[in-house]
Amino acid sequence: MLQTLFKTIATNADFKNTIWKSFLKRWFVISAMILFVTAIFSEDIYHADEYFQTIEFTNYKLGNINSDMLPQEFRDQIRPWLQPYIYLLITKASYKFGIYSPFTITFFFRLFSAFWAWVMIALCCMMTPQFYICLDQRRFTVYLLNLIGILPYMLVRTSSDALSTSFSMIGFALLFLGSIPKSCTPLERSYSNQLLFCVGLIWGVAFEIRFATAFLLIGFLLWFVFSGIKTLKKTMKQLLVFFVGICLPIFLSTLLDSYAYGNWCFAPWNFIVQFKNANIDATRSSYIFDTLPFWGYFKLVFSSEHTIYSFINPILFYSSIVGIIRQPKNVLSWITTVYIIFISLIPHKELRFLMLIIIPACFLTTFAISPSNNTNNFFNKIWNWRKSWGAWFIYIANFFFLIMYVNGPNKDYFPINKFIYNNVPSNSIVFLIHCQPYYTNYYLRTHFYQPKNVSFIDQDSIPSIKKISQPIFFVTFTDQQDSLNSEEQKVELLFSYQKTNLYSLFRKLLGKKNFKVWRLYKLKLKKSSEASEDFFNTVKRRKTKLLPY
Structure with a gap:
């Protein structure tokens, strides 16, 4: 079975074309290098959910924190535990090898x-012959999949x-690489059970x-049913097999x-109930979200919430819309359209919710600018424009963002x-x-990153401390070194x-000051082990005006 599958994949990936095969192999290596380097250096947190909904859940199962330190989603039992338990296994395996650093x-x-991103990108690159006959279109899509600045990060x-x-x-690519195209069109296929x-x-x-994957699934199923409407009976049998596969992991x-929460629960249903309450009646929910109208994403893609989003997102988003219009029967058009409709119906909107369609957007962008049979057509001019100086300016700017985000961190x-x-x-x-x-x-x-045997005390608790025998450190934004050194104590930075980002560099050029600078000081007492209350009060009084980031 596997041997037959591999042969089918090789055929659908057009590996008989040695030039194309060599091109793919080269980009498999480049993709692996980019993702590996990005994984090393991008230590930061882009959005709080990637920490509190995954790593902190793992930290709870390690016994390092109590349940009341977890976000509200834990008490509402709306987050699935699959990803946190995968991280739990990785953490325990690390402990076995004597690796305890949370950063490692x-x-x-x-x-x-x-790793899974690399597998996905490799399979999607191999899938391009199923959508494009022209070698230039395949290559352009491979470039998009590997070099768009936002993707690796x-x-x-x-x-x-x-x-x-x-x-x-990965599932989508395997479906097209592992099935046999019919003679009429590569998008009409024969699937094995x-x-x-x-x-x-x-x-x-x-x-x-992530439960929002269901929106992609709905789009695919609609396309699957309508594309197989002539053989509806066979199509429904195939869907049954497909649903059995889906239901087993669920x-x-x-x-x-249920085991992780300590009682029987169905997290997808809990999620629907809470999200419905949050968007319809905030008084009935633990969550209050900002809301936007149905068309909010058409404006939100221009948001400057994230530097790279403000540059790349409008191009990908609106190119995808054009690609959908030009290829309305394509499966990628169906899943992207249905996904955008569903997330647009949800009042709360965030740019990161578009992440699930960023790969289809790469394919649709190629469709959007691909030439047509008419040699004088507008799209032929757009396709030729991709080699112009204006296009190269976009490529270079995108590459700059790619390097910037590979080399994180983003959070200070x-x-x-x-x-x-x-x-x-x-x-x-x-x-x-x-x-x-x-x-x-x-x-x-973020408890996971705190050293376990170090006490962290907020400034509000300092006046009650009169004598301290342990080593003393303090974190602040202000320059304390010169003003706090005295005969009794010495402060060491x-x-x-x-x-450092483009904004801060620009303000430096203008001679502006008051940038946020994190500083860690150590207090060395010269005459006694007692740290005076006056000293800490002096530290507390020294504030600094900070610029918003």
Whole structure:
């Protein structure tokens, strides 16, 4: 069976074309290198959910935190446990080999995401002959899949968005690579029951990582039914096999969720109830979201929430719309259209919700600019424009963003987290003066990155401390060194970090100051082991005006 499947995949990937095969092999290596380097350096958190909905759940199962330290989603039992338990296995395996650093362990998490992202991109590159006859169109799609600045960074995240995108598109690519095209068109195919069952398993796993994958599934099923309407009886039998494959991971994950939460539950249903309440009647829900109208995504893609989004997203999004218009019967058009409709019906909108269709968007972008049979057609001019100076400007700008995000970090508090973990000794006290290096903007603490035997005390607790025998450190944004040195104590600067981005560099050129600089100081007492209350009050009074980032 596997031998037959591999032969079918090789045929559908057009491996008989040696030039094309060599091209793909070269890009398989390039893709692996980009994803691996990105997994190493992008240590930060893009969105809080990629930490609190996955890693912090794992941290709870490790026994490091209590359930009341978890986000509201835990109490509502709406998050699936499949991804946190995968991370739990990786963490315990790391412990077996004597690896305890949370930063190394989260690198393994990102490497896990990067591996499946690489498999997904490789399969999607191999799938291009099923959509394009022209070699130039295939190559252009391969370039998009591998070099769009946002993709490597987003695909190696520990978020459910990243992992579900990889698994859903792996299933989709296998369905087209493992099936046999009919003579009339490559999109009309003959599927084996074994293939449909295996793809159903993969899509079931994708659903249990992120429930929004169901919207992609609905689009595909609609296309599958309408494309096989002439043989409806056979199509329905195939769908039954497909659904059995999908339901198996859902059933097993429901057992896992019930075990993890401590009672019988069906997380997808809980999610629907809570999300419905949040969007219809906020008084009945634990969640209050910002809302946008149905057409919100058409405007949101221009948002400057994320630098790279503001540049890439409009191009991909609107090119996809053009591609859908030009190829209305294509399966990628169906799944993208249905997905956009469903997430547009949800009042709460975020750019990251578009992550699941970013791979189809690459294919649709190629459709959008592909030439037509009419030599004087507008799209022929667009296709030829891709080699112009204007197009090269876009390519270079995109490459700049690719390098920038491969080389993270994006969040400024990660370097000081790492320094504290590696350099502050056990049984120390770290005072947090007008700053919170272990908090995100969601007011939840990132416990996983905190050293276990170090006490962190907020400035509000300092006046009650009169005598301290442990090593004393404090974190602040202000320059304290010169003003706080005296005959009784000495302040030593151990670490300083300032986030550098285009905005901060521009303000430096203009001579502006008051940038946020994380500083870690060590207090050395000269005459006694007693740290005076006046000293800490002096530290607390020294605030600094910070610029918003």
